[in-house]
Amino acid sequence: MISISNASPAVAWHHVRKSYPDGLEALRGIDLAVAPDECLAILGTSGSGKTTLLKMVNRLIDPTSGDVLVRGVPTRDWDPIALRRSIGYVIQDVGLMPHMSILKNVGLPLRLQGRPSQERNDEAWERLELVGLDPARFATLMPHQLSGGQRQRVGVARALMGDPDLILMDEPFGALDPITRRELQDEFRRLCVQLQKAVVFVTHDIREACRVADRLAIIDHGKLMQLGTPSDLIERPANDFVRDFFRDAEAVVEVTPGASE
Numbered sequence: 001m002i003s004i005s006n007a008s009p010a011v012a013w014h015h016v017r018k019s020y021p022d023g024l025e026a027l028r029g030i031d032l033a034v035a036p037d038e039c040l041a042i043l044g045t046s047g048s049g050k051t052t053l054l055k056m057v058n059r060l061i062d063p064t065s066g067d068v069l070v071r072g073v074p075t076r077d078w079d080p081i082a083l084r085r086s087i088g089y090v091i092q093d094v095g096l097m098p099h100m101s102i103l104k105n106v107g108l109p110l111r112l113q114g115r116p117s118q119e120r121n122d123e124a125w126e127r128l129e130l131v132g133l134d135p136a137r138f139a140t141l142m143p144h145q146l147s148g149g150q151r152q153r154v155g156v157a158r159a160l161m162g163d164p165d166l167i168l169m170d171e172p173f174g175a176l177d178p179i180t181r182r183e184l185q186d187e188f189r190r191l192c193v194q195l196q197k198a199v200v201f202v203t204h205d206i207r208e209a210c211r212v213a214d215r216l217a218i219i220d221h222g223k224l225m226q227l228g229t230p231s232d233l234i235e236r237p238a239n240d241f242v243r244d245f246f247r248d249a250e251a252v253v254e255v256t257p258g259a260s261e
């Protein structure tokens with residue numbers, strides 16, 4: 001599924017460093033690239049710099065030095081609003097507008113682009129179908145009438161509005177029970193294969209990363225420890241940190257789409 005060699009990256013981090021004003025070095029020289037049809041998981045322990053890395057893509061955070069390129073253009077040359085509107089973004093608590101129907105919530109990105117309501121509603125209807133929510137039932141419901149898993153699907157539907165070629169997700173399945181979480185992970189994996197978009201997602205759950213992503217970037221204390229497919233990392237860990245991360249590798253391999261390829 002990955003075509004890294006013959007396609008320019010959807011996102012690339014070049015020598016990226018980030019120091020916060022209190023002196024903390026959150027990222028210490030990251031080089032990483034995501035192919036246009038690749039799902040990359042950024043994995044690491046709490047505080048390792050995952051979210052900082054992700055938020056640089058849509059310019060919620062700028063690097064202290066180095067470059068982040070989106071579609072070949074450094075983020076500092078992108079207008080932040082135009083950049084954000086061109087990228088789908090899914091966050092853990094989804095952030096739905098409580099007083100808007102599900103259809104209107106999903107249609108919001110197109111509303112911000114000033115697109116007519118019929119067009120917004122038609123596309124939102126299609127996106128709900130795509131994420132497995134029957135629009136005839138869900139379109140008119142309000143967010144509080146949905147379960148956590150259903151709200152998460154709405155978040156994914158909204159991120160797909162306008163057909164972005166790049167989607168960012170920060171712990172998208174974090175707040176769900178294990179069964180719903182697994183179901184959504186599998187469905188999201190199917191969507192990734194079907195839609196062939198660049199997806200970058202942050203998680204600290206190794207099983208989730210192996211289940212959903214093509215490649216994993218393991219970071220620790222702001223440094224890239226290893227980048228590779230799940231089977232690369234399991235079979236050839238670059239160091240003890242990565243080996244420890246995969247301590248229960250046998251169980252991980254069982255759930256790994258790429259591990260047996």
Ligand SMILES: Nc1ncnc2c1ncn2[C@@H]1O[C@H](COP(=O)(O)OP(=O)(O)OP(=O)(O)O)[C@@H](O)[C@H]1O
Nearest residue numbers: 020022024026045046047048049050051052053204
């Ligand atoms: N605005 C800030 N000011 C100072 N330090 C910050 C700021 N934002 C993040 N940090 C620090 O940078 C480091 C990396 O944070 P980041 O949120 O990227 O980690 P993470 O890997 O996503 O963690 P988690 O899994 O717990 O969300 C942490 O030590 C954090 O405290």
